[in-house]
Amino acid sequence: MKWRNDSHHSAIFVFAHSMFILTGISVILPQGLILAQLFQNLHTHTHFSDGSDAPPKYIEAARLQGLSSIGFSDHSPLPFENTFALKENKVSDYCDAILALRDPFSSGASHVDQPQCGFPVFLGMEADYIPGIGHPFSHFQTNYPLDFLIGSVHLVRNGSSEELWFIDGPDPATYDDGLNALFGGNIRKGVTAYYRQINEMLTTNKLDIVGHLDKIKMHNRGRFFSETEQWYLDLVDETLDLVRQLGVFIEVNTRGVYKKRSDSLFPGPALLKKIKALNIPVIISSDAHKPQEVSMLFDETAGLLFEIGFRERMNLASTGWESLFLK
Numbered sequence: 001m002k003w004r005n006d007s008h009h010s011a012i013f014v015f016a017h018s019m020f021i022l023t024g025i026s027v028i029l030p031q032g033l034i035l036a037q038l039f040q041n042l043h044t045h046t047h048f049s050d051g052s053d054a055p056p057k058y059i060e061a062a063r064l065q066g067l068s069s070i071g072f073s074d075h076s077p078l079p080f081e082n083t084f085a086l087k088e089n090k091v092s093d094y095c096d097a098i099l100a101l102r103d104p105f106s107s108g109a110s111h112v113d114q115p116q117c118g119f120p121v122f123l124g125m126e127a128d129y130i131p132g133i134g135h136p137f138s139h140f141q142t143n144y145p146l147d148f149l150i151g152s153v154h155l156v157r158n159g160s161s162e163e164l165w166f167i168d169g170p171d172p173a174t175y176d177d178g179l180n181a182l183f184g185g186n187i188r189k190g191v192t193a194y195y196r197q198i199n200e201m202l203t204t205n206k207l208d209i210v211g212h213l214d215k216i217k218m219h220n221r222g223r224f225f226s227e228t229e230q231w232y233l234d235l236v237d238e239t240l241d242l243v244r245q246l247g248v249f250i251e252v253n254t255r256g257v258y259k260k261r262s263d264s265l266f267p268g269p270a271l272l273k274k275i276k277a278l279n280i281p282v283i284i285s286s287d288a289h290k291p292q293e294v295s296m297l298f299d300e301t302a303g304l305l306f307e308i309g310f311r312e313r314m315n316l317a318s319t320g321w322e323s324l325f326l327k
């Protein structure tokens, strides 16, 4: 991999790479019809963090489901007891396991007899940002040969409080309890802290992709606030402006919808319209925790993005980031 982690942090880079559109991975029939677009998924969790299976199972599924390549992004370790992140002393094992599965023709590895032979595999991480807690992202980028890093907020800190608000997971009661305990049930304060934490992540770390940007809405489901309220839209605008300035990509994450935990994608259609208007590059991902989830709702998501006006999506190749035709 020649791609360096800071290589796309300018609008010029993104612009320059629009020339790759013409080389997008599509199957062209002799008549000139485009048969299919091959997607990539870079957001995948294995049994090294909270996924179900070993990495080869995901590669097998990605091939069967017609993906062009796969990236692994297990959760970065955190300095407290938890059930979802990589253990600090397992990060090297995780990286070694993924690197051993690389395309033997591009890496020199010797796995020609294995089913993943010839299939591009990327090593990444979904790094958790909690102010003052855990390693800065540069720790992982310096010490491990990561191809990409997704930055996400799952746990919201209120000032110097040692308690954290867990906004993810399957149970809305956890969300409600945390909101009450840390923010006195004041949703506006809680949501503001969430977006401010994303802003701080963006300004204090280098990352390639912002993970599930509006996941804070997942357990809201219209109970505490409406995503059309001005204060909410102002917070979103502030964050999107930073994302645009820093040249970071936004993932369009399908997990909330296929797990039936969210009525819309992360981010939802209203935010996607803003993202399109700001020309922020997007990448489609499924946040797979099981092999069968590696390409869930990709076609539908590409269709929705196309309707909104997007024509390109980002793709990681062995030569670096490129912009491909959406569909």
Ligand SMILES: [Zn+2]
Pocket (backbone or CB within 6 Å): 126, 152, 154, 211, 212
């Ligand atoms: Zn996540």
Ligand SMILES: [Zn+2]
Pocket (backbone or CB within 6 Å): 043, 045, 126, 287
């Ligand atoms: Zn994830």
